[in-house]
Amino acid sequence: MSSTAKKKGFGATIWDYLTTVDHKKIAILYLIAGTFFFVVGGIEAMLIRIQLAKPDNDFVSAGLFNEIITMHGTTMIFLAAMPLLFAFMNAAVPLQIGARDVAFPFLNSLGFWLFLFGGIFLNLSWFLGGAPDAGWTSYASLSLASPGHGIDFYALGLQISGAGTLIAGINFLVTIINMRAPGMTYMRMPLFTWTTFVASALILFAFPPLTVGLFFMIFDRMFDANFFDHINGGNTVIWEHLFWIFGHPEVYILVLPAFGLFSEIFATFARKRLFGYSSMVFATILIGFLGFMVWAHHMFTVGLGPTANAIFAVATMAIAVPTGMKVFNWLLTIWGGNIKVTTPMLYALGFIPSFVAGGVTGVMQASAPLDYQLHDSYFIVAHFHYVIVGGIVLALFASAHYYWPLMFNQMLNETLGKITFVFFFVGFHCTFFVQHFLGLMGMPRRVFTFMGGQGWDQFNLISTVGAFLMAIGVILLVVNVIITAIKNEPAGRDPWKDGRTLEWAIPQPVPYYNFKQTPLVRGLDTFWIEKMEGNKEGMTYAEPISDIHMPNNSFIPFMISLGLFVAAFGALYHQDADKTWSIPVLIIGLAITFASMITRSLKDDLGYHIHKEELMNEKGGKH
Amino acid sequence: MMKGLKKWRLFGLLAALTIFLSGCGEEYLSTLTPAGQVGKDQYNLLLLSTAIMTFVIIVVVIIYVLAIVKFRRKKVGENTIPKQVEGSHTLEIIWTAIPIVLLLILAVPTVSLTYKFADTKAMEAKDADGNAKAVTVNVTAKLYWWEFEYPEQGIVTSQELVVPTGQKVYFNLKAADVKHSFWIPAIGGKMDTNVDNINKFYLTFDKESDGLKDGVFYGKCAELCGPSHALMDFKVKTLSQDNFDNWVDNMQATKGKTADKKSTDLGEQVFANSCISCHAVSGEGTGGGVAPNLAAFGDRNRVAGFLEHSEDGIKDWIKNSQELKPGNIMPEEKALNNGKEFTDEELDALAAYLMGLSVEK
Amino acid sequence: MDLNKKFTPQSWPAHPENSTLEGKNKTLGFWIFLGGETVLFATLFATFLALKNKGPAGMEFSTQSLFELPLAFIMTMLLLTSSLTSVYAMYHMKNYNFKAMQAWLIVTVLLGLGFLGLEIYEFYHYVHLGFTFTQSAFGSSFYTLVGTHGLHVILGLAWFILLMLRNSKRGLNLYNAPKYYLASLYWHFIDVVWVFIFTVVYLMGVLG
């Protein structure tokens, strides 16, 4: 879609993307892969809703239903929401801080390919004997008892893609700490950069427990270990702890970048500086910190005892305070502003009441004795879809419109965008609002069917209808993308006219080396400052034009990931006595990975330079 | 379009309120119609928290609507640059302090109820004769059925919990195979049944279940436990103390009951040949059965927790138990009868025999 | 960066690991990675503490019956010393003394191999007694915790060896200096973890 693509042959473009280490192209890769998985997860959601549209439905069987919900949850969280956020982080953060690229371009690409191969591996389970069926939480007693290889696909697939996520997280941390342009102090960083920073720190600390938990699961299922086997002294609750020590921060890993994106959008379209910037930063950090202290609120009914429950209940409630600070700061940002309701802004405005509604039900669940009633009922399903869809998905859709011109130099159609919003938003509330009541009326979650006459029939039907409205919304968005791509009208620089942060200062299409000269940052919303001072270029430079050092493209990340992908099949099938090929496959896979790593290590890969003279002649982003 | 939006919002709120007030949901199943102290406490907590949350939402929505109405570009003017405000400490303090107060209001009952519900000391209390004062039920959750053992009374039943009203009933909960969760929505919040340990909690039952639609409260399994998790229902019959004592006596009286292979009753004969190895027909004894105890089967409300309780239902179950409840442990028909299907005659007799297994005359 | 640029001890930067942007990024990134590793090991420790001495009914293995202090002590000494020798190696790296650096690294590797040998011997011994990975939850958690540490030792050694071989002809430059520095940080981190292993697993295990 970029202008460079057209000049090259198709094969060359593919090769370019397979080997790219450019954050802007990796962003596009994340966007494509994430969207693909979002549609897969969305189709799974539709299957769930169709099955539950009426009582005693037999659209899908009981076992299949469990596979669908498990894959829906897992796909949406790990393979759709996170990668889509990574897409925008990659697209915007280096530009927002005025960097040439991320700190480790090679690792950036490795992170992507690990995620993609892990995701593909997980989804291949559908075709290789059945998907995982123990819920996205994969609680140990059930997941150990689950026959077939579904759970093995889950554990190995998440292990691979989790490694990719961890790498991406570390990369963003270093990028943000070390690669900021001169003048870009911490307290001048755009909020999306800040939230990316905190979310990455959460990734750093939350993924290792998941990694360990998944290894335990793999060892127990494939190598006869006894971590969760209570007969041999194991304890299933260890899994629950490890999963939630990861799982709770995970939801903030998702929602914090979404908050950041909305902060950018509010400020831009209210034409006003973000209200209470420093308290926003503070709240972000506080949420990140508290996120690690509350995991047991998912385990109130496990029987940890009243002291544990009470402590975790109160700690959980505390998170409402910093989140509230954010909500009110957003409100005060638009208050007194000059609000233009563009499509991104429409999503942002839709977000506030939706997210607050989801957040306050979270606080209700935090009240442990009340959660005894709510836990594992549809109330929970309602809560988390309100925060996830009303928070993260709306942020993703908003940013798709907001950052489309930055990524592709094209504008998505605004009218169609607003129509998309209406379908999706109305459908969303219609689907999930009634689920609160289903839960209170005694409907447990994860049920593949329900008996008629228990008072649940109407609401389930309403919920299904809403899901269809959402699907129409998603399809309209896809249509919008296609129309825009065909029209192919360049959007140019600062297409929203009200851009405030550095990424809007860069010329379009963005040159592959980003800023020709490193910008000098003169305050918060530096582009806005320059514009207000009448600087046509929108930037002050920190250095004269000089040689730019660029990293080389590399195919090695792809190979490293491919090796692990192959090896995972070997590990998975080694339990089956009849699959004698499994050990050789395991060894071959690991050999590919290690050989690729050693190749990387033995070569001196120093990159190349774009010379000053070339830069002087350059007009725009073609190369 | 924003107008449409707002209307939708208002409509949502109103709808919510009406639904709430009408006390929606079924009496035997809904947490909104609590029939026991635990459930009532939780319901009150629900009301309190809902009130707080509604307040929060209203405040947010008011500011939000005003902001959108007042500061649209159409109103403010295309080229106006608003004042770039940095923030406000006063406001900052207000919106930190007020939520903290609201949360404290919620935290106090939260903590106190947490401890209250966890208080199971009375389980151990004994009267002068060394008998436990309180009624205790040992619940074992199994794929996909429930076993209820009354250790003090020396009886065991399944699928249908029978309890006295007007007192605390204590539960020891555990799972035999994978994790499940024990939930009677209309009575009170749930507790997981783990494989590694025994959980204890109590519930109180204020209302006799006689007057309810099916004459029972509905109980649910609330933890994903396999394909038939959705069908792992149980029922709760609440009786007055006298009726409960009666029931216990009747159950105890089934002591030693068994099915006779030489019986003149064809149903009993078949049962003795094919079923008794797993299903007991005496309600006296301890838990740990591989299959539900059927001593009181005739008094049940459902077959296997969810099928219609009738001879047809039983026959359906025997013929198709695997399709009806995927993954359950009861063997297929042919496996029960030496590789043959039961004849219609045998099935009828079996069903009649099973319906006759009753302790409530 | 010009790999052929020749340095003298005098022109060699005082902090070669941090004197290029790549070097700065790598050092910081590695520290952050170590933060993640800390949590990873914490998870393993927590699990070990929860499952310590837990096994099938009637299991005769316990930390007190299994562990012997003299072996753990020798292992500790080897690893601690190797930590010091790698400090020496970095000292010479900063002095631009490639030969001395490589020599000290060889000593480090040898000490590390000694540690690894003893660990393998220890595991072999336990397995011989019937205390295996699959025997009990205690076994699973013990071997996973200590084994993960052992795996780190192997990786650390492989890293050192690869670096030494790869650069034996190239000598020191600003491209590989950060790599040496990181490998040595990794080695210290392994030692840090071991300090907790010998304290929490062995010493407190023997205490009961």
Add this chain to the structure above:
Amino acid sequence: MSHDVEARTRSKHEYEYARKRANQGMRNQVTVFAIMIFLTFIAFAAVQAGMSAYLVAPLILLFAAVQVALQLYYFMHWSEKGHGMAQFFMYSAAFIAFTMILAFVTIIWW
């Protein structure tokens, strides 16, 4: 990127001073090493001596913490400047590690 290589040749005087500092530093490292060996020795001896676990356990945990601090501040150069971020992440990790372990050994278990 290459242009920010710090490529300044130090003056002879500077260089010699730095060498001296480094030597001094290395001597410190050896002292630190001696302390670590000493702490290890005491820890093992205290356990071997069979003293009360209530006394010994906190003691050896303290020793472990001191040893680790020595590793980090001396062997891993935290005492030199420019390690703020490293410390920040490691301390955060330690804090989370501590919470997790505390939870696993106390209120969370039956």
